[in-house]
Amino acid sequence: MSIKARRFGIGAVLLIGLLAAWVHMAEKSYIYKAVLYNFADIDDHKIFEQREIDAPFKSQPWPLSEKYNKLKMPSDLERLHEEIESVAFLVVKEDSILYEQYWDGYSDESLSNSFSMAKSIVSMLIGIAIKEGKIKSVEQPVGDFLPEFKEGDKAKIKIKHLLWMSSGLNWDESYSNPLSMTTEAYYGSDLEKIIARLKPVQEPGEEFTYKSGDTQVLGFVLKAATGKNLSEYAEEKLWKPLGAKEDAEWSIDRPKGIEKAYCCFFSNARDFARLGKLYLQNGVWNGDTIISPSYVKASITPSGLVDASDKEKVDFYGYQWWLLPNYKGQDIFYARGILGQYIIVIPEKDIVIVRLGKKRAERIGKHPGEVMAMIDAVNDKVD
Numbered sequence: 001m002s003i004k005a006r007r008f009g010i011g012a013v014l015l016i017g018l019l020a021a022w023v024h025m026a027e028k029s030y031i032y033k034a035v036l037y038n039f040a041d042i043d044d045h046k047i048f049e050q051r052e053i054d055a056p057f058k059s060q061p062w063p064l065s066e067k068y069n070k071l072k073m074p075s076d077l078e079r080l081h082e083e084i085e086s087v088a089f090l091v092v093k094e095d096s097i098l099y100e101q102y103w104d105g106y107s108d109e110s111l112s113n114s115f116s117m118a119k120s121i122v123s124m125l126i127g128i129a130i131k132e133g134k135i136k137s138v139e140q141p142v143g144d145f146l147p148e149f150k151e152g153d154k155a156k157i158k159i160k161h162l163l164w165m166s167s168g169l170n171w172d173e174s175y176s177n178p179l180s181m182t183t184e185a186y187y188g189s190d191l192e193k194i195i196a197r198l199k200p201v202q203e204p205g206e207e208f209t210y211k212s213g214d215t216q217v218l219g220f221v222l223k224a225a226t227g228k229n230l231s232e233y234a235e236e237k238l239w240k241p242l243g244a245k246e247d248a249e250w251s252i253d254r255p256k257g258i259e260k261a262y263c264c265f266f267s268n269a270r271d272f273a274r275l276g277k278l279y280l281q282n283g284v285w286n287g288d289t290i291i292s293p294s295y296v297k298a299s300i301t302p303s304g305l306v307d308a309s310d311k312e313k314v315d316f317y318g319y320q321w322w323l324l325p326n327y328k329g330q331d332i333f334y335a336r337g338i339l340g341q342y343i344i345v346i347p348e349k350d351i352v353i354v355r356l357g358k359k360r361a362e363r364i365g366k367h368p369g370e371v372m373a374m375i376d377a378v379n380d381k382v383d
Helices: 003-025 030-037 075-083 119-130 152-156 159-163 183-188 191-196 212-226 230-239 268-279 293-299 371-383
Strands: 050-052 087-094 096-102 248-250 265-267 322-327 330-337 341-346 351-355
Touching: 003 159, 030 183, 050 230, 075 087, 075 152, 075 371, 096 152, 096 268, 119 159, 119 212, 119 230, 119 265, 119 268, 119 293, 119 330, 119 341, 159 212, 183 191, 191 212, 212 230, 212 268, 230 248, 230 268, 268 351, 322 371, 330 371, 341 371, 351 371
Parallel strands: none
Antiparallel strands: 050 248, 087 096, 087 351, 248 265, 322 330, 330 341, 341 351
């Protein structure tokens, strides 16, 4: 070995040692896991601690439509599914499954990561807690539940500010940056410590800035308000009343820890569709009001805030739900995850679409292109 090569090798070892020392001193050991797994995956329940959400002893199976899987989806949609590596595509019309397709070994029972569709689930749970009186209203200060929000500028933050993604907190939203708060929250083991570091950098309720941290704070509010962790509350108030067929899971930051409220609810296409159907029915399921219709309506009403990224008026986001107002004459809303996870609701046609997969296409404005492609295809095929 040449002297130059030997020096390079020694230098590399020293650099690695210095980096390891910095990681240790900065308490950023989560970086090892982030580097190992590189990017979030739909099967990450295999690498994280999970809390189980039990399905009811007696489920409520979806009926199959008389036209079940008799419709042929357009060839360009089929190609799109292949390009973005879909693993599940489901269409519910009225009360029946009209169409479903699975790829890559996934089935109607396979667990798959919701990613940020979990934000919409958290919004649902906030609505339930309000209906039960555990939270007074969306106007209630977060400080009524979390002591660290009682003083200073944090005391100005209300629940609705978190729902609207307008807290003004300094969360860094990035999965690709290994040093971001999002990456630390995803791969780390102390969500409370991360949230405790958040500081207000602008007035709440003024601008929309998409931040997973806002949803995580809502998760802490729910735990304080209900005395239950998110999984327990979701099981009791959603999963069992909706008659889910399969157990679900929610990732937690460490053994016996806290749910990653902003992401990582694992289920299958058929059971995810129940959540869309509940909102399609204005929070009512089999005659029982699970979520107040007024809260559902508020959830899918645009905030009207200013988008921090382009200073345009927000007409695409409500209470942790994405909105497509007046899309070809239809008001559509949907839950959305980073790798193209969707629960899409088309009220005018009584349709719920679920897509799960590994990638998403390019955005068209504020929305991923495949969302419109799926809506168009289904609208063309379904009366």
